[in-house]
Amino acid sequence: MKGVITEIERFSLRDGPGIRTTVFIKGCNMACKWCHNPETLQIRPQLMVYPEKCLGCGACVRACKSGARSIKDGRLLYDRALCTGCGACAGGCFTGALVLSGREMTVEQVMGEILQDRAYYENSGGGVTLSGGELTTQPEFAKALLEAIKAQGISTALETNMHAPWHIYESLLPLVDLVMFDIKIFDAAAHKKWTGVGNDRILKNAKRLAESGKDFLVRTPVIPGVNDAEEEIGNIAEFVGGLGGAQYYELLLFNPLGESKYQALEADNRFKGARPSPQDTAERLRRTAERRSGLPVRVG
Ligand code: SF4
Ligand code: SF4
Known part of the structure; x- marks a missing residue:
């Protein structure tokens, strides 16, 4: 069984409890x-x-x-439309000017990397987190990988946007110890505008997950001009508190580090130049979230 992986990050301290290896599944x-x-x-x-x-x-x-890379009049050209993503050019580019994002790996190859840090998981209460992109875009691969990790007695966690059909989560949950998921925007129309999809399925899945008794926590990326208002964060927090059983609720401040990646992909960046919400705004939102959810609230 093969999947496409963006990256495998070892010694991660932010993708769940303890020391973890995070497998970023592409898509x-x-x-x-x-x-x-x-x-x-x-x-x-x-x-x-x-x-x-x-x-x-x-x-x-x-x-x-x-023919995607060529030289014309002494200038190096790249035609993305002709590029198949084979990676041959990146393999021979030793300056780092070309980097292929995404590689096919078998479950066994991923396990080879995961098992190198087994002692760290055991000593720190850590384990392996499957993240993305969105891991549920490659559900068969995610399931096969989780089965292999569990067969080694290693703790597992998912980071998901909760937008997959519920039957996919149902098939993965028996293999998972902790689910970390996002509720990004509570207002349905705004959710569609900013993420491309409505939030109906996400909210329904969140309720089903809570009812399943699985350990979970919820996070919201705080995006300037999108959802960084007390009413919006308060509404999400109230919903999260109403689920019952969340370990905590976390507000994740906007991360501006994607700018160079947008340039490298020649992709439109709507948030070019945006910065995380200031400290006082973050603290105000944290207090609102705590009051409305009744849960411990972290700012990350
Ligand atoms: S990834 Fe492959 S197809 Fe694309 S530019 Fe490089 S060598 Fe050419
Ligand atoms: S440095 Fe890399 S991108 Fe530039 S010409 Fe050489 S191989 Fe191509």
Whole structure:
């Protein structure tokens, strides 16, 4: 069984309890306009181009069999429409000007990386987190990987947007110890406008998950000009508190680090130049969320 992986991050301290390995599964079923990992939105591998690192050696042009990289009038050109994402050019580009995001890996290959840190999971109460993109865009691969991890007695967690059909979660939950999911916007029309999908299924899935008795926590990315108002955060917090059983609720401040990735993908960045909400706004939202949810609220 093979899947497309964006990255495997070892020694992560922010994707669940303890020391973790996070497997970022490529592809997403939403399109949040503020996404700071735009290279994870499509399942297929994509070439990221950093021209400022290019030395003009021409190795990529010789490696490319699709004609996507060429030289004209002494200038290096790239035609993304012709690019198949094979990665041959990136493999020969030693300056880092070309980076292929996404690689096919078997469950066994991913397990090879995961098992290197087994002692750290055991000593820290950590484990493995499947994240994305959105891990449910490759459900068979996610399930096979979770089965392999569980067969080794390692704790598992999911980071999900909760927008997959419920039957996918039903098939994965017996293999999972903790689910971390987002509720990004409570207002249905605004949710559709900013993420490309409505939030009806997400809210229904959240209720089903809570009823299942599985350990879970909820997070909201706080996006300037989108949902950083007390009423909006308060409404989400009240819903989260009403689910019953959440470990805590977390507000995640806007992450501006995706800008260079948008440039590398030649993709439109609606949030270019945006910065995280100031400290006093974050604290105000945290207090509102605590009051409306009745839960401990963290700001990350
Ligand atoms: S291989 Fe890399 S450094 Fe050489 S021309 Fe291509 S992009 Fe530039
Ligand atoms: S990824 Fe493959 S098709 Fe795309 S530019 Fe590089 S060598 Fe050519």
